Amino acid sequence: MRIPYGTTGLELKRDVSGAEVLESAIGTLKAQASEDDLVRQAMANPIGSPTLRQLAQGKKTATIIISDHTRPVPSKHILPFMLEELRQGNPDIDITLLIATGFHRPTTHEELVNKVGEKIANEEKFVCHDSRDAESNVEIGVLPSGAKLVIDKVAAQTDLLVAEGFIEPHFFAGFSGGRKSILPGVCDQVTVLGNHCAKFIDSPYARTGILEGNPLHNDMVAAAKLAKLQYIVNVVIDEDKHVAAAFAGDPFQAHEQGCAFLKGYCRVKPEKKGDIVLTSNGGAPLDQNVYQSVKGLTAAEAAAAPGAVLIISARCNDGTGGESFYRALRDCSSLDELMDRILATPMDKTDPDQWEYQILCRMMRKHRIIFVSDPAMQQTLEEMKLEYAPDLDTALDRAFADKGPDAHLVLIPNGISVIVEP
The missing domain is CATH 3.40.50.11440 (LarA, N-terminal domain)
Known part of the structure; x- marks a missing residue:
C-alpha cells in the first residue's frame, strides 16, 4: 500500500492484510x-x-x-x-x-x-x-x-x-x-x-x-x-x-x-476503533508543515480507541508552520499544564495559532503520536514532545510493540478527505 507523503508517497512494506481501511468515495x-x-x-x-x-x-x-x-x-x-x-x-x-x-x-x-x-x-x-x-x-x-x-x-x-x-x-x-x-x-x-x-x-x-x-x-x-x-x-x-x-x-x-x-x-465508519491508526495529510502541498498536519491527525483521533498509537505520514519539509505553535509545545512544562493555560484564556485574549496547538495538545494527552517525516525534522518534533520515525514500517513496528501483536490497525490513507463517524 502507498500512503501520501510529499510529492512521491511512501511504500508500506509490512503485511497489513488484516487492517481496516477507511477511504472517502470522492474518487x-x-x-x-x-x-x-x-x-x-x-x-x-x-x-x-x-x-x-x-x-x-x-x-x-x-x-x-x-x-x-x-x-x-x-x-x-x-x-x-x-x-x-x-x-x-x-x-x-x-x-x-x-x-x-x-x-x-x-x-x-x-x-x-x-x-x-x-x-x-x-x-x-x-x-x-x-x-x-x-x-x-x-x-x-x-x-x-x-x-x-x-x-x-x-x-x-x-x-x-x-x-x-x-x-x-x-x-x-x-x-x-x-x-x-x-x-x-x-x-x-x-x-x-x-x-x-x-x-x-x-x-x-x-x-x-x-x-x-x-x-x-x-x-x-x-x-x-x-x-x-x-x-x-x-x-x-x-x-x-x-x-x-x-x-x-x-x-x-x-x-x-x-x-x-x-x-x-x-463519511466513513470504522467497524472497530483502532488500537493503532495510520493516516496522512494528503501529501503535498498539505503536508508541508506540522501545523497543517494536525488536520489529518484529527481523522486518526476520531477512529482511535482510548490510548491508541496514532501515526501520520507528513513530510513537513517547510518546518513547524508557526513559531508560536512550535514554542507552545516546546516550552510547556507538561501537556496538562499547557491545556490548563489554554482553557483559562478568555475569548478576547486568544493567541494566534492557539487553536492549532490546543487541538494537537488534546490528541497528545490521549494518544502516543508518531510522525513519519523529513529526517531534518526529528529534533524539532522531539522538542515539541512528538515522536519521529524514519519510515512507516519502523513506526508500525514500534506501535505493535506497544499495543501487542493482535492490535487492531486502522488505515486512513488520506486523513483530510474523510469524515470519521462513531
Whole structure:
C-alpha cells in the first residue's frame, strides 16, 4: 500500500492484510457536465434565492468575496459567470472583488493571476482584506458568543454582498464554504481570534463534518447574516481539484445542500476503533508543515480507541508552520499544564495559532503520536514532545510493540478527505 507523503508517497512494506481501511468515495465522484456548465446550471437554478442577475437590479455597488491563495477554489470556472450575471442584471454596477485572506498573509499578484486568470486579474478591481489593519475594518454588530463582529469596510458598505467558495470537510468548523467567506474570510483579527477561542475549540461539536451544535459554526452563520451576505456559488471538487458539483443561491440553504452532498462521499465508519491508526495529510502541498498536519491527525483521533498509537505520514519539509505553535509545545512544562493555560484564556485574549496547538495538545494527552517525516525534522518534533520515525514500517513496528501483536490497525490513507463517524 502507498500512503501520501510529499510529492512521491511512501511504500508500506509490512503485511497489513488484516487492517481496516477507511477511504472517502470522492474518487468515484464523476462530473455530469463540464466545470463551466455545472456552475452555469447551478446559477440558473439558485437554491432559495432569486438569480444573481435579479439581485443586481437597482444596486449601485456589488462586492464578490473570493477565496485567497491558500484555497484550491477553481475560481476561473466561477468568477466569469458571476461577473457576467451581475452586469447582465445591471450594466452600470460597480463591482469590487474582495480577497478573503482571513488570518493569512496577503495574496500576491502572481498568485491572483494563477487563481482567476490574466483577464480578470488585470481588468477587475481588487481589494485584499487585511485582518490586522483596524482602519480598513468596521464593527457592525455583536455575535451570539458576545464577540464583536468587525468586518472589512468594502464588505460592510456595499449594496450587494455575494461570495464564491468551495466545500470540504473542516476539522473544527465542520465544513468549509458558505458562511466562512465572512468569518474568518473578511473579519478583523479581533473577531477571528474570538471565534477560534479555547472554549469553542474545546466543544465536542467542533469536529469534522459537524454543524449542528458547533459553536464556531453558529457564530459564523450569525456573522454572515449580520454582514447581509445574499448569495453564494460554492463548488465541490474532485481529487484532481476540478468542479464536480456546484451549489448556488441562498448562502445558508445552498451551503447546507452542498455539505449534505459531500458528506455522502466522505463519511466513513470504522467497524472497530483502532488500537493503532495510520493516516496522512494528503501529501503535498498539505503536508508541508506540522501545523497543517494536525488536520489529518484529527481523522486518526476520531477512529482511535482510548490510548491508541496514532501515526501520520507528513513530510513537513517547510518546518513547524508557526513559531508560536512550535514554542507552545516546546516550552510547556507538561501537556496538562499547557491545556490548563489554554482553557483559562478568555475569548478576547486568544493567541494566534492557539487553536492549532490546543487541538494537537488534546490528541497528545490521549494518544502516543508518531510522525513519519523529513529526517531534518526529528529534533524539532522531539522538542515539541512528538515522536519521529524514519519510515512507516519502523513506526508500525514500534506501535505493535506497544499495543501487542493482535492490535487492531486502522488505515486512513488520506486523513483530510474523510469524515470519521462513531
